[in-house]
Amino acid sequence: KRRRVSENQEIEDRLESLILRVGEKSTSSLESNLEGLSSVLEADLGSFRGKILRILTDCAMKMPEKCTIYTTLVGLLNAKNYNFGGEFVEYMVRNFKEALKGCKWNAARYSLRFLADLVNCHVISAASLLQLLDNMVDAAKEDGVPQVRKDWYVYAVLSTLPWVGRELYEKKEQALEHLLVSIEVFLGKRHKKHHAALRVWTSDTPHPQEEYLDCLWAQIRKLRQDNWAEKHIPRPYLAFDSILCEALQHNLPTILPPPHHASYQYPMPSVVFRMFDYTDCPEGPILPGAHSIERFLIEEHLHQIVEMHQLERKDCAAHLLNFPYKEKIPLDYSIVEIIFAELFHMPNPRLLEIVYGSILIELCRLQPSTMPQVLAQATEILFLRIDTMNTTCFDRFVNWFSYHLSNFQFRWSWDDWESCLQLDPEHPKPKFVREVLLKCLRLSYHQRVKDMMPESYEPLIPVKPEPQYKYTAEGAGSLPGTAAAHQLVVSIRQKCTPEEVLNVLKDLPNPSTDDDDADSRCNPLKIDVFVQTLLNLGAKSFSHSFAAISKFHYVFKILAESEEAQICILRNMFELWQTHQQMMCVLVDKMLKTQIVECSAVANWIFSKEMTGEFTKLYLWEILHLTIRKMNKHVSRLTRELADASERIRRAESDSDESDDDADGSNNNSRKGDDREKPSEEMVVRMEERLETAQADQKTLFLIIFQRFIMILSEHLVRSDTDGKDFNTHWYKWTIGRLQQVFLAHHEQVQKYSSTLETLLFTQDLDPHILDVFHQFTSLRA
Amino acid sequence: TRGEQERLLLNSTTLYVGNLSFYTTEEQIYELFAKCGDVKRVVMGLDKYKKTPCGFCFVEYYQRADAEACMRYINGTRLDDRIIRTDWDAGFVEGRQYGRG
Numbered sequence: 001k002r003r004r005v006s007e008n009q010e011i012e013d014r015l016e017s018l019i020l021r022v023g024e025k026s027t028s029s030l031e032s033n034l035e036g037l038s039s040v041l042e043a044d045l046g047s048f049r050g051k052i053l054r055i056l057t058d059c060a061m062k063m064p065e066k067c068t069i070y071t072t073l074v075g076l077l078n079a080k081n082y083n084f085g086g087e088f089v090e091y092m093v094r095n096f097k098e099a100l101k102g103c104k105w106n107a108a109r110y111s112l113r114f115l116a117d118l119v120n121c122h123v124i125s126a127a128s129l130l131q132l133l134d135n136m137v138d139a140a141k142e143d144g145v146p147q148v149r150k151d152w153y154v155y156a157v158l159s160t161l162p163w164v165g166r167e168l169y170e171k172k173e174q175a176l177e178h179l180l181v182s183i184e185v186f187l188g189k190r191h192k193k194h195h196a197a198l199r200v201w202t203s204d205t206p207h208p209q210e211e212y213l214d215c216l217w218a219q220i221r222k223l224r225q226d227n228w229a230e231k232h233i234p235r236p237y238l239a240f241d242s243i244l245c246e247a248l249q250h251n252l253p254t255i256l257p258p259p260h261h262a263s264y265q266y267p268m269p270s271v272v273f274r275m276f277d278y279t280d281c282p283e284g285p286i287l288p289g290a291h292s293i294e295r296f297l298i299e300e301h302l303h304q305i306v307e308m309h310q311l312e313r314k315d316c317a318a319h320l321l322n323f324p325y326k327e328k329i330p331l332d333y334s335i336v337e338i339i340f341a342e343l344f345h346m347p348n349p350r351l352l353e354i355v356y357g358s359i360l361i362e363l364c365r366l367q368p369s370t371m372p373q374v375l376a377q378a379t380e381i382l383f384l385r386i387d388t389m390n391t392t393c394f395d396r397f398v399n400w401f402s403y404h405l406s407n408f409q410f411r412w413s414w415d416d417w418e419s420c421l422q423l424d425p426e427h428p429k430p431k432f433v434r435e436v437l438l439k440c441l442r443l444s445y446h447q448r449v450k451d452m453m454p455e456s457y458e459p460l461i462p463v464k465p466e467p468q469y470k471y472t473a474e475g476a477g478s479l480p481g482t483a484a485a486h487q488l489v490v491s492i493r494q495k496c497t498p499e500e501v502l503n504v505l506k507d508l509p510n511p512s513t514d515d516d517d518a519d520s521r522c523n524p525l526k527i528d529v530f531v532q533t534l535l536n537l538g539a540k541s542f543s544h545s546f547a548a549i550s551k552f553h554y555v556f557k558i559l560a561e562s563e564e565a566q567i568c569i570l571r572n573m574f575e576l577w578q579t580h581q582q583m584m585c586v587l588v589d590k591m592l593k594t595q596i597v598e599c600s601a602v603a604n605w606i607f608s609k610e611m612t613g614e615f616t617k618l619y620l621w622e623i624l625h626l627t628i629r630k631m632n633k634h635v636s637r638l639t640r641e642l643a644d645a646s647e648r649i650r651r652a653e654s655d656s657d658e659s660d661d662d663a664d665g666s667n668n669n670s671r672k673g674d675d676r677e678k679p680s681e682e683m684v685v686r687m688e689e690r691l692e693t694a695q696a697d698q699k700t701l702f703l704i705i706f707q708r709f710i711m712i713l714s715e716h717l718v719r720s721d722t723d724g725k726d727f728n729t730h731w732y733k734w735t736i737g738r739l740q741q742v743f744l745a746h747h748e749q750v751q752k753y754s755s756t757l758e759t760l761l762f763t764q765d766l767d768p769h770i771l772d773v774f775h776q777f778t779s780l781r782a
Numbered sequence: 783t784r785g786e787q788e789r790l791l792l793n794s795t796t797l798y799v800g801n802l803s804f805y806t807t808e809e810q811i812y813e814l815f816a817k818c819g820d821v822k823r824v825v826m827g828l829d830k831y832k833k834t835p836c837g838f839c840f841v842e843y844y845q846r847a848d849a850e851a852c853m854r855y856i857n858g859t860r861l862d863d864r865i866i867r868t869d870w871d872a873g874f875v876e877g878r879q880y881g882r883g
Binding site: 442443 | 859
């Protein structure tokens with residue numbers, strides 16, 4: 001009996017491998033492979049029906065790029081065995097419905113596409129597919145549901161049409177027209193407030209930054225004009241027309257989209273990223289135009305390859321370069337364009353930024369004769385168009401480019417960009433170079449950055465990052481804290497205790513107040529001497545600094561109870577380390593983690609007067625975002641813990657319900673493999689309180705940040721108005737861009753406080769420029 | 783034991799990083815490795831006698847997933863013009879930062 005089982009297993013494995021591999025490189029033609037495989041499968045249907053159904057549907061969902069190969073196979077099987085065809089359709093329909101219910105939007109789209117392509121293979125009737133598409137478009141006519149839901153249903157239908165448009169046009173022209181008219185009506189009424197927030201560039205020259213549904217609609221309209229003839233999709237079923245047209249067709253059952261539920265998350269709208277057109281590519285195959293359906297199909301296919309191979313950057317690069325239709329398109333350009341499309345995707349890239357950087361490195365390694373040039377050309381184009389690039393993408397561009405340079409010996413033809421040196425230093429071009437050099441500095445060292453740059457770039461080269469310790473500098477003698485600072489150095493070197501540090505600082509007067517009661521809350525001079533001296537002693541490396549902070553954590557806590565005092569700590573850190581941006585980032589991070597400073601203090605410090613000169617520098621926003629992320633993580637963790645505890649209580653209760661006669665409850669627990677103790681009600685109440693506090697803090701943090709933005713931006717707008725000057729300065733663009741960035745980068749967390757923000761801050765009397773940013777944000781999930 | 787060691791490696795958030803230049807600093811390592819997630823600490827490998835960096839270090843993340851990303855996207859790329867190698871490590875123990883002299 002054993003042997004039977006293992007024999008069956010072997011056959012199943014063999015079938016699986018045959019099905020999985022069909023369509024891969026082979027010595028015989030695809031047609032003969034399909035024909036052979038369909039005969040093998042037909043013969044095995046008797047014993048392995050379930051298994052074959054499962055493998056085939058799996059392939060349909062997981063290898064959407066091979067859709068037409070598998071539909072052909074199913075078509076051939078249906079021609080041989082009508083019942084099996086019916087079962088397959090049933091199976092696929094179930095998959096589709098489950099994907100819709102589970103909000104697995106891509107899986108749903110792939111199964112819809114597969115069903116549609118089965119019409120081409122005479123497995124499903126055109127009329128019943130049209131009925132399904134109609135039902136989906138009807139979902140876009142519902143009232144009281146989010147627009148993103150309607151968008152998805154329309155997108156799913158439109159993105160299926162390249163496969164089945166021709167067939168529907170030939171068989172059901174009128175019904176197809178009707179469907180398209182309904183879609184057009186929907187698109188005409190759609191709100192697109194989000195569009196501005198999601199664009200990579202504010203300008204539409206040279207390439208329009210189109211909203212994704214509008215773009216796809218234009219592509220579909222063009223396809224219709226061309227009588228639904230497209231040139232990208234391989235259609236192996238055409239070779240089997242004589243067999244397939246004999247087959248009987250199945251009707252799809254009535255499928256209604258599951259009604260909207262508040263918990264459903266739909267894909268957010270997006271903007272189609274375009275940076276090349278055919279004039280950018282040297283002679284060779286021509287890049288399809290922006291509104292040709294081939295452009296859409298190629299892009300979708302390449303995105304899918306990235307998605308599928310994201311875990312193995314080398315495989316990913318190899319698969320991209322091995323794109324099946326590579327002779328027909330300027331492949332390097334298409335690849336580079338979709339990778340930047342992902343990197344610049346708003347609000348967030350779907351993968352870590354470094355994934356894209358590392359894939360680009362592999363592409364250059366695998367294709368050294370062409371890829372580096374195309375990438376250089378792309379960089380050139382991005383730099384050329386940087387004036388109108390949104391601030392978030394500007395940051396990502398800086399991070400990618402510096403990282404890329406560090407992987408290629410920092411070689412770049414800087415001379416070509418020399419004209420940027422004539423511009424206002426706040427102009428995005430010189431700003432980009434300066435920020436790139438600052439990041440290069442972090443990945444290498446000062447001399448290296450100096451050596452790699454032409455002399456003319458001197459004004460943009462960062463100064464050497466070093467601590468500026470005023471208590472040993474010239475003229476230190478006149479400073480009120482010098483004596484204490486020197487004493488502190490000696491004490492710390494002699495490994496004194498935190499109490500002894502406080503003792504050394506004890507007699508320093510408080511310069512800011514004459515009342516005695518304020519003294520205990522914040523003594524700026526004590527903080528000054530302590531923070532600058534301690535951090536200077538730890539200046540050798542991050543580890544030294546961290547060790548110093550943790551050793552004298554107690555002193556920090558004593559000196560910095562109030563927010564004012566915490567801001568004072570940050571100010572002194574800045575005074576010492578202002579030439580070392582990375583140091584400031586990690587120090588703030590450390591002080592947040594060790595609860596020396598609170599998030600709100602960091603936010604207020606960033607917007608404080610002293611930081612005006614730093615306000616448009618990238619690192620300051622790096623600090624703000626790490627601060628917000630810290631807060632978000634804290635809230636998420638508490639939320640998770642609470643949910644986990646409630647779940648355990650619920651489970652424990654339903655356990656004891658089920659087994660009332662089982663006296664030994666603990667035994668019950670261990671049987672379930674849950675060895676953690678059931679939390680008490682009291683614990684849960686405490687957890688709820690903790691979460692509430694954290695959420696209140698989070699809300700306060702966002703309120704502080706947005707309020708400060710509103711204040712400085714309003715002030716600027718009013719001042720420009722009274723002075724009769726153009727408000728749209730570099731400073732204004734950077735600042736409004738940073739405001740936008742806070743909304744978008746943390747949209748999931750900010751979303752929770754939307755209505756509070758609307759009532760408290762983003763009120764109707766606000767300047768429309770500022771209010772607009774808020775409305776763009778709220779329309780993301782509208 | 784071997785099983786124990788394997789279990790540690792499967793849950794580890796620490797990586798051994800090799801083929802560093804002797805001049806590469808902790809700061810540079812932070813900058814690159816933070817691209818995969820929040821870095822908990824970096825321990826520089828030191829020459830046993832001279833106590834100077836000698837081409838390796840340990841990087842510890844808070845999250846396993848971040849360390850996995852690092853194995854995927856940083857391993858085999860360049861830092862300070864050298865192709866660096868990352869490997870799973872069972873966890874840093876004091877004393878291991880000293881390489882052979």
